[in-house]
Amino acid sequence: MAREKTRRVVFTFHTTTMAMMMEQCARKTGAQGRLIPVPRQISAGCGMAWSAPAEERQGLESLIRENGIEVEGSYELLL
Numbered sequence: 001m002a003r004e005k006t007r008r009v010v011f012t013f014h015t016t017t018m019a020m021m022m023e024q025c026a027r028k029t030g031a032q033g034r035l036i037p038v039p040r041q042i043s044a045g046c047g048m049a050w051s052a053p054a055e056e057r058q059g060l061e062s063l064i065r066e067n068g069i070e071v072e073g074s075y076e077l078l079l
Helices: 016-029 054-066
Strands: 007-013 034-037 048-053 071-078
Touching (some): 007 016, 016 034, 016 048, 016 054, 054 071
Antiparallel strands (some): 007 048, 034 048
């Protein structure tokens, strides 16, 4: 039985260091989401991205700004 896809916000990063910093800041503040491999819809290369429910986008963008996390891009996808 296939899992139902849901709308997610996905943030990609230039470096693994920034992805790990995002995870650390999210855990400290209780923000939703988790690290995932960058989805194929975004890039065929390897790398890490932060995925969270789409409705969390504004809060996560604030967290990113407040902590100086450098984001490569942000996307909304069905995952």
